[in-house]
């Protein structure tokens with residue numbers, strides 16, 4: 001099988017079968033494909049900051065890594081463009097080939113971190129990303145972003161006069177269902 005160059009494949013030859021040996025690497029590499037398919041994703045070419053520790057253990061190479069990058073997309077409420085910092089960590093054993101089936105194995109003196117990095121990043125992405133935790137979303141009538149137009153933001157809730165009227169209407173609406181003929185308020 002031909003070995004393709006990948007910046008995510010790390011050479012571990014110098015620590016193979018040397019339990020206790022350890023190597024640490026910090027490097028940056030651009031994502032070679034988009035990570036994620038939701039409202040926010042790490043775009044192809046986005047810089048990934050990797051902090052990788054490779055430890056030789058009896059069964060293989062134990063990889064501990066942290067990934068820092070930025071996901072881009074739009075707020076799920078108001079649709080404005082947003083960028084969210086992504087910071088994830090993972091640990092995985094790359095076993096020596098032993099005849100048993102391991103999900104990750106040392107191959108040709110290398111460990112390939114790309115699928116682990118992708119999965120860790122994708123799992124960390126929010127399904128409902130927001131530009132800020134209290135994003136009020138869009139005005140249903142005008143489609144304008146309420147954060148930019150606070151005057152549109154639910155006048156019947158914010159304005160005490162409207163709130164009082166809304167409460168009055170609600171009790172009026174409920175009246176026929178709850179009230180019996182003996183309702184004292186109606187006398």
Ligand SMILES: [Zn+2]
Nearest residue numbers: 075078131135
């Ligand atoms: Zn928003």
